[in-house]
Amino acid sequence: MASHDSVIDLRSDTVTRPSPEMRAAIAQAPVGDDVYSDDPTVNSLEERVAALFGKEAAVFTPTGSLANQLAIRMLVAPGEELICETNSHIARAELGAAAVFSGITTRTWLAHRGLLSASDAMHLAKPDSGPYLVSTTAIAVENTHNFGGGTVQPISEIAALREASSRRGMAMHLDGARIWNAHVATGIAFSEYGKYFDTVSVCLSKGLGAPVGSLMISTKERVAKARVWRKRYGAGMRQIGLLAAAGHYALDHNIASLAEDHRRAKTLAVACASAAPTTIDPSTVETNIVGLELTGAQLSAAQFAANAREKGLWISALGPTFVRLVTHRDVNDSQIERAASILQDLLNSAFVAK
Ligand SMILES: *Cc1c(COP(=O)(O)O)cnc(C)c1O
Numbered sequence: 001m002a003s004h005d006s007v008i009d010l011r012s013d014t015v016t017r018p019s020p021e022m023r024a025a026i027a028q029a030p031v032g033d034d035v036y037s038d039d040p041t042v043n044s045l046e047e048r049v050a051a052l053f054g055k056e057a058a059v060f061t062p063t064g065s066l067a068n069q070l071a072i073r074m075l076v077a078p079g080e081e082l083i084c085e086t087n088s089h090i091a092r093a094e095l096g097a098a099a100v101f102s103g104i105t106t107r108t109w110l111a112h113r114g115l116l117s118a119s120d121a122m123h124l125a126k127p128d129s130g131p132y133l134v135s136t137t138a139i140a141v142e143n144t145h146n147f148g149g150g151t152v153q154p155i156s157e158i159a160a161l162r163e164a165s166s167r168r169g170m171a172m173h174l175d176g177a178r179i180w181n182a183h184v185a186t187g188i189a190f191s192e193y194g195k196y197f198d199t200v201s202v203c204l205s206k207g208l209g210a211p212v213g214s215l216m217i218s219t220k221e222r223v224a225k226a227r228v229w230r231k232r233y234g235a236g237m238r239q240i241g242l243l244a245a246a247g248h249y250a251l252d253h254n255i256a257s258l259a260e261d262h263r264r265a266k267t268l269a270v271a272c273a274s275a276a277p278t279t280i281d282p283s284t285v286e287t288n289i290v291g292l293e294l295t296g297a298q299l300s301a302a303q304f305a306a307n308a309r310e311k312g313l314w315i316s317a318l319g320p321t322f323v324r325l326v327t328h329r330d331v332n333d334s335q336i337e338r339a340a341s342i343l344q345d346l347l348n349s350a351f352v353a354k
Contacts, residue, residue: 008335009314010268013178013261013288013328016209022249029245033238034060035231041241045248049202049215050223052251053194057223058215060244062235064177065094067201067216068140069101070226074199074218075138075171078103082173083124084140086110087147089175101233105134113284113291114148116141118161127168139165142175143182143193147318150265150289150326152182155192162196172196177203177214181287184258198222207258207288208250209329212243257329261288264327264336271340275347290325297321297350304350313342 009015018026032038042060050058061067068090076082082098084090086108090098098104109124111117121139129135141158145151165172174197176182183190194200200217204210216226230236269282269290279292294301301317308315316324325343327336 007312007314008331008339010325010327010331010339011314011316013207013326014205016205016207016328016330018209018211018246021253022209022246025245025249026242029241031239031241034240035236035238039239039241039244041248042244045244046215048248048251050217052190053200053202053217054191055194055200055217056220058217059223059226059230060237060240060247061214061216061230062212062237064089064175064201064203064205064214065097066230066233066235067203067214068094068173068175069097070216070229071173071199071201071218071222072098072104072138072140073102073229074222074226075173076102076104077137079105079134080137081105081107081126081134082138082140083107083109083121083136085114085116085142085145085148087114087145088140088142089146089177090140090142092147107136111148114142114145114151116143116153116157116161118157118164121161122164122168125165125168125170127170136170138171138173138198140173140175141197142177144178144185144287144289146178146289147291147324149284149291149324150178150181150287151284152185152286155186155188158193158196171198173198174200176200178206178287180206180208180255181258181262184255185262185286204247204250207261207328208247208254210243210246210250213247254329258288261327261329262286264288264331264333265290265325267336268325268327268340268343272343272347275344276351278351279347288327290327291318292323292325294321294323294350297347298352299350304346307346308342311342311346313339
């Protein structure tokens, strides 16, 4: 523990550990067998989150990947197509699950910073393609966009895409692993986000600080079917009120403070831009993720991250020239100050004239 506490871990907001107060809530949770729908804490969390997004029902899952996979399985039949942005989690970070589990094919459109353009998505979409070509039946939108750098999707583009996709008979899924951050950045209600989508996935285990837990949110009918598939995949769980209690605690206490994470990410971005202006435009940093583009640097992203690690700063190298910093509730202002100064030193030597 001691050695871990001496490092500043900005690899992801998934590294947050449950606080003593959250652990107390876990310890006190009433539980039952959730496979029999007998766990009161799970049931109340599912009802609460469904209502929050203006939907009928929700099902608790161990991971956001499973919530996404259950959702798209409900929207897209085998041999049909889901389209999404090239660097979205569903396309890049779920290990081909849509193909492996559900026989779903995918095509992607590329968007700078992952920023949604309804017309780009609609340009790629090919619903009702007839007997010889794959038909698009659903479109997934990630908000905020993780690999895009915590990008908040404009509600006007979401609304435009909903309008256009409904006219062509396509469904929409929201990968809302970090919808909490989008809400805090924009003030837009969760129910407003919910109304544009047929299915929504959310994560409690990112910036909200729960140890485990996600939900898939939709109609009663889709959620009932998704429950069967959750069990079939081996994720029917028993006394998981222990985990749902952490989720309740996170929703009660940990949403508003995401604004602190956003402020700290901006501080890091400003510091990095002052040392190496080509790496980041701080005005694009809206939430808790800072993506640094190291093109033109004298070392690779992996080497940059390794050098940072030697100085006690853990960051993620996500591409040959791309590193990601993520702020979260387990880093404070003085650690951010230290991180900023380590990054400035590293960037100064990375971009020094030859
Ligand atoms: C983290 C994340 C998920 C879910 O990840 P799990 O590790 O499976 O919980 C889904 N979508 C996005 C955008 C994410 O960042």
